Amino acid sequence: MRTIIKAKKIINGVDDNIIKDKCIIIKNGLINEIVNVEKFKPSHNDLIFNYNNEIVMPGMIDVHVHLAFSGITDNRSFRAESADMDYGAQALRGYRFALEHMSYGFTSLRDMNAPGNVAINIKNMINNKKLIGPNILACGLGLSITGGHMDQPGWGSHTNFIDMTYPCDGPNEFIKGVRSQLKAGADFIKTNMCVSSTYDLDHPYKQEMSNKEIEAVCTEAQMHNVRVASHTSGGPSITTAVRSGIHSVEHGHWLDNETINLMAEKNTFYVPTLLVNERNFEFEHDANFTKSKNWKWLKLSREAKWESLDKAINSNVQIALGTDAGFMLPHGSMNYREMEYMVQGGMSNMQAIKAATQFGGKLLELNVGTIEVGQRADILIVKGNPLKDIKVLKNRENIEIFKDGKKFDKHSFLSN
Ligand SMILES: [Zn+2]
Incomplete structure (x- = not known):
């Protein structure tokens, strides 16, 4: 099964500008492919996440x-x-x-x-x-x-x-x-x-x-x-x-x-x-x-x-x-x-x-830190724009986490 992160705005850790409208295709915990949104061909058992307003960036x-x-x-x-x-x-x-x-x-x-x-x-x-x-x-x-x-x-x-x-x-x-x-x-x-x-x-x-x-x-x-x-x-x-x-x-x-x-x-x-x-x-x-x-x-x-x-x-x-x-x-x-x-x-x-x-x-040297093909799918979804204000990263409620392509539920360990 593939996990797809469809993102309007990506900081990929490499380029100096925000990359727009890409699908990050994840297989077996790794970034398998990155394609333009219009070229993406879904298959029936894809797990698809859409992010239109958030910034997607590397863990x-x-x-x-x-x-x-x-x-x-x-x-x-x-x-x-x-x-x-x-x-x-x-x-x-x-x-x-x-x-x-x-x-x-x-x-x-x-x-x-x-x-x-x-x-x-x-x-x-x-x-x-x-x-x-x-x-x-x-x-x-x-x-x-x-x-x-x-x-x-x-x-x-x-x-x-x-x-x-x-x-x-x-x-x-x-x-x-x-x-x-x-x-x-x-x-x-x-x-x-x-x-x-x-x-x-x-x-x-x-x-x-x-x-x-x-x-x-x-x-x-x-x-x-x-x-x-x-x-x-x-x-x-x-x-x-x-x-x-x-x-x-x-x-x-x-x-x-x-x-x-x-x-x-x-x-x-x-x-x-x-x-x-x-x-x-x-x-x-x-x-x-x-x-x-x-x-x-x-x-x-x-x-x-x-x-x-x-x-x-x-x-x-x-x-x-x-x-x-x-x-x-x-x-x-x-x-x-x-x-x-x-x-x-x-x-x-x-x-x-x-x-x-x-x-x-x-x-x-662990294949982390950038959103590129072959890297581990450690990816953040951030509410707000850290390029304008780093402080958006202060509140963990602004951050969703994918670890090796799987959503990490921070509330499960924060419950007490
Ligand atoms: Zn020290």
Whole structure:
């Protein structure tokens, strides 16, 4: 049986203009054919949907989420929550979070570090058709130096919290880290090459992994034909990483011209995660905090991020949408804001939508992100026009979702 989406207005994720009057013909979950409405020949058992007023567009992609975490904003509560919950409970909750993303039109996700194989297990259940949900790529645990950004400094020294990250020291341990995560079922490798540093605000970032460690991870990952994504702040380690073949620069607050040019040349993706940066400024801070080095660092990094985005846009670096949902952000409901910030930073609405569709899809390499023949039929029907106002994507009642060509009933899981 075929499913037909007859649409007056389509944003296909490729063209810069709205495409008019097409029939999208779906077979076995894939876009089989796209024909002009007048050329369409229906057969008797076609399931036909007509959309005359809505915008039809590709399912969106959030390439930076943390399904194991809830988005709780207070650091102590974040730790308490992680300690309280078994991985089984975290996986069940993470699946719910994945559905939250999908209900807002995000039909593909990339998980950027989850303890206890939480995200890998959710992905496997969906891929094995035991559960309905978004397409997921997962890295398992991120690789970090001992005491580094993801090795959760700040727990009491008596606390034996072994599984928040995968600590590695020296090239050989990083090679083992890559192999261990692949054994666990990871689709790609996450690393932390450089971090924020509030100790010395003249040098607000510092390198964590040595160049040899960075090169070892990239070489090993390339040998296994998997990609490397890295949490980054700024400095020469990003340049080394891009040169070594890293696939995506996450956050990337301080990007210099050399790095930007190299990223453009090597097709390295930039995932600026603007929302999570801006999020810090939405909370009331006490007077002491706003005088602190932490606060000053946040302001410095905010300014630097907008400049880096500007440079990346002007140099045609591939920019993909990632929110960091799960870390200080809820899952799904704020995702549209990343596009609003992209527009604020100088991208057109169409460019921001392409970051959420075409470029996210290219980054994931899962045949998603555009409405073209051969792609998965992950398709949204949107009331209102996001080319005029991104905010129409704020309300999930404005969005109908087709996942692999089948209508996803968001109300069935939202019922309580
Ligand atoms: Zn993150």
